[in-house]
Amino acid sequence: MKLWHCAGARSLRAVWALEELGLDYELVMLPFPPRVFQREYLEINALGTIPYFVDGDVEMTESCAIPHYLATRPGCEHLAVPPEHPAYGDLLNWTYHADATLTFPQTIVLRYTVLEPTPEKKPVADDYAKWFIARLRRLDAHLENNDYLVDGRFTIADICVGYALYFARTLKLDERFKPQTSAYLDRLMAREAFIRADAAGRDSID
Numbered sequence: 102m103k104l105w106h107c108a109g110a111r112s113l114r115a116v117w118a119l120e121e122l123g124l125d126y127e128l129v130m131l132p133f134p135p136r137v138f139q140r141e142y143l144e145i146n147a148l149g150t151i152p153y154f155v156d157g158d159v160e161m162t163e164s165c166a167i168p169h170y171l172a173t174r175p176g177c178e179h180l181a182v183p184p185e186h187p188a189y190g191d192l193l194n195w196t197y198h199a200d201a202t203l204t205f206p207q208t209i210v211l212r213y214t215v216l217e218p219t220p221e222k223k224p225v226a227d228d229y230a231k232w233f234i235a236r237l238r239r240l241d242a243h244l245e246n247n248d249y250l251v252d253g254r255f256t257i258a259d260i261c262v263g264y265a266l267y268f269a270r271t272l273k274l275d276e277r278f279k280p281q282t283s284a285y286l287d288r289l290m291a292r293e294a295f296i297r298a299d300a301a302g303r304d305s306i307d
Contacts, residue, residue: 112152118168199261
């Protein structure tokens with residue numbers, strides 16, 4: 102398996118899943134955003150986005166779908182629940198809630214505070230930051246009485262949602278987190294697989 106990755110970017114979800122599962126993989130590091138700073142990458146992935154993941158004939162570009170795919174491999178099922186499990190709907194919903202609901206508004210904040218910062222765009226970034234915090238309500242409520250998102254244990258849903266919170270911390274939006282949500286993120290970031298995944302990308306560009 103081969104994964105194209107930028108340190109700290111959404112592709113960290115895939116690296117984290119690979120590390121949790123102890124799978125062998127090749128990591129290719131790119132500058133962010135690669136479509137600007139490494140134009141030849143467009144010959145590999147015409148979208149110019151990361152992650153880009155290859156496993157034999159399988160090619161994937163979605164950061165939440167890759168952990169889901171990996172958790173269907175023989176011996177890797179402990180990071181998910183099977184379709185017949187009562188919590189299967191919860192697994193899918195949290196896994197895809199992570200990017201569609203939580204990460205999306207943060208990309209606008211990143212764009213207008215880091216990549217293209219201009220005074221006239223600051224109100225837009227501020228609005229999307231507030232929107233992101235508002236979208237944490239469901240997660241905040243769940244974490245009042247649960248340590249993890251699905252079946253009372255760590256799964257790919259935690260990887261995907263956990264990255265969205267980690268991304269928020271890099272954007273300094275975590276100052277508005279509820280205490281239980283901050284504690285949840287700290288718990289996830291203390292996992293050995295997360296520490297290895299985060300270091301793998303950063304060490305290769307230091």
